[in-house]
Amino acid sequence: MAKAKMTTVFYCQNCGHESAKWMGQCPGCREWNTFVEEKISAKTAAPSLTAKERREAGTPARLSEIALKDEERMSTHMRELDRVLGGGIVPGSLILVGGDPGIGKSTLLLQVCRHMAADRRKVLYISGEESLKQIKIRANRLGEFEDSLFLLCETNLGIIEETMRHHRPDVTIIDSIQTMYQETVSSAPGSVSQVREATNVFLQLAKGMGTSIFIVGHVTKEGTVAGPRVLEHMVDTVLYFEGDRHASYRILRGVKNRFGSTNEIGVFEMQEQGLAEVVNPSEFMLDGKPEGASGSIVSCSMEGTRPILFEIQALVCRTNFGFPRRQAIGTDFNRVNLLMAVLEKRVGLQMSDCDAYVNLAGGMRISEPAIDLGIAMAIASSFKNRPLDDKTAAFGEIGLSGEVRGISMIEQRIQEAVKMGFTTCIIPKVCLRQVKNKNAGDARIIGVSSVQDAMDLII
Numbered sequence: 001m002a003k004a005k006m007t008t009v010f011y012c013q014n015c016g017h018e019s020a021k022w023m024g025q026c027p028g029c030r031e032w033n034t035f036v037e038e039k040i041s042a043k044t045a046a047p048s049l050t051a052k053e054r055r056e057a058g059t060p061a062r063l064s065e066i067a068l069k070d071e072e073r074m075s076t077h078m079r080e081l082d083r084v085l086g087g088g089i090v091p092g093s094l095i096l097v098g099g100d101p102g103i104g105k106s107t108l109l110l111q112v113c114r115h116m117a118a119d120r121r122k123v124l125y126i127s128g129e130e131s132l133k134q135i136k137i138r139a140n141r142l143g144e145f146e147d148s149l150f151l152l153c154e155t156n157l158g159i160i161e162e163t164m165r166h167h168r169p170d171v172t173i174i175d176s177i178q179t180m181y182q183e184t185v186s187s188a189p190g191s192v193s194q195v196r197e198a199t200n201v202f203l204q205l206a207k208g209m210g211t212s213i214f215i216v217g218h219v220t221k222e223g224t225v226a227g228p229r230v231l232e233h234m235v236d237t238v239l240y241f242e243g244d245r246h247a248s249y250r251i252l253r254g255v256k257n258r259f260g261s262t263n264e265i266g267v268f269e270m271q272e273q274g275l276a277e278v279v280n281p282s283e284f285m286l287d288g289k290p291e292g293a294s295g296s297i298v299s300c301s302m303e304g305t306r307p308i309l310f311e312i313q314a315l316v317c318r319t320n321f322g323f324p325r326r327q328a329i330g331t332d333f334n335r336v337n338l339l340m341a342v343l344e345k346r347v348g349l350q351m352s353d354c355d356a357y358v359n360l361a362g363g364m365r366i367s368e369p370a371i372d373l374g375i376a377m378a379i380a381s382s383f384k385n386r387p388l389d390d391k392t393a394a395f396g397e398i399g400l401s402g403e404v405r406g407i408s409m410i411e412q413r414i415q416e417a418v419k420m421g422f423t424t425c426i427i428p429k430v431c432l433r434q435v436k437n438k439n440a441g442d443a444r445i446i447g448v449s450s451v452q453d454a455m456d457l458i459i
């Protein structure tokens with residue numbers, strides 16, 4: 001019997017670049033130490049289609065000839081998820097869901113199954129990680145399930161492909177891509193070539209059968225989905241499920257979406273009976289805000305079309321060492337350093353012998369420059385040990401000369417602050433003319449043009 005010919009290739013874990021020999025630096029993405037060895041058996045099968053069949057299959061179509069009968073989206077009945085997906089699941093789409101272990105990916109997707117099944121849609125949940133009994137235990141926590149949900153514990157791609165073709169589900173869940181393996185590829189499940197092969201199979205199935213497939217992907221310690229980057233290129237939508245594991249809220253963020261905007265986020269709370277949607281994230285983020293404490297102020301960030309209020313906390317204290325410590329949780333460390341330098345130079349706050357800690361309470365991660373003014377005011381308030389008014393929110397970008405620059409969507413931010421009961425908003429002076437009185441209500445709107453102006457407001 002002829003032995004399958006095995007060849008060794010090296011793949012870059014980061015970008016999927018293929019090479020015949022090992023290299024220290026990848027020529028594709030310039031990353032170091034990313035090449036791994038994989039053995040693959042070379043396929044020598046003859047092409048499966050005849051020339052005539054190939055010609056017929058490859059007939060191009062005119063744009064006007066394409067009928068859009070399937071363009072309607074399937075609602076998941078979870079508003080937060082629908083929003084991130086751009087209005088629901090597009091039939092035939094491939095959606096990758098990444099996130100840390102234990103963050104709630106399987107729970108979220110089982111809940112999607114529950115809602116889709118209640119809609120009389122055929123759903124297939126394929127798990128390579130848990131047994132049927134384990135899934136049943138989880139399902140019992142989530143509530144009643146309709147009978148149109150089917151479960152399968154399998155990791156062999158051949159069997160899965162056959163089952164899907166036979167069963168023709170509307171929605172399929174693959175939990176997780178790193179456990180799936182193709183027999184013809186000899187490397188271990190989770191390796192670059194297996195992950196790529198498996199994704200390819202699901203891509204063909206999704207586009208060919210029109211079933212929508214959710215793929216769970218594990219993340220590496222750098223926070224990207226394990227396996228080659230090409231995985232993210234192949235799928236239609238990439239969602240990341242993130243949040244502090246010690247806190248109960250979770251954020252679903254779109255990183256790529258061929259059918260919608262990637263700015264939107266979905267906010268959930270992990271409860272006893274699974275994930276609950278958080279309809280008013282600002283209220284959630286401001287829960288437990290201290291009153292009358294120095295170094296605390298509320299700011300507002302736009303997540304897509306949605307304004308979210310959150311608390312910025314700063315603690316500035318004299319250092320015990322020669323070298324002051326600086327730490328930022330939830331925002332960019334370098335940005336905090338830059339703002340401290342601006343405060344030293346433009347306002348004259350001498351903080352070179354002080355430790356400084358900045359924290360966005362609630363565990364949000366925000367890099368929008370519109371929160372600069374809030375950070376600067378929190379730092380100054382802590383340094384001077386003077387509390388800011390509890391009902392004040394501040395938003396604006398700060399430039400290197402200490403000027404407060406304009407920001408976008410000022411009205412939505414003010415509206416959200418007013419809705420949450422804030423009575424004073426400190427905003428960039430240049431934005432004042434965009435504010436209409438009807439949005440501000442009774443709130444006092446103060447325009448500042450420099451950091452110095454803002455400092456004068458700290459009692």
Ligand code: TYD
Pocket residue numbers: 099100101102103104105106107108138141142270271272273274275
């Ligand atoms: P899971 O969905 O298994 O995470 P992943 O698939 O991302 O690894 O999430 C499991 C965590 O969620 C686990 O620590 C228990 C918790 N959990 C709840 O708090 N309530 C629930 O109703 C369920 C099902 C899980």
Ligand code: MG
Pocket residue numbers: 105106107129175
């Ligand atoms: Mg899981």
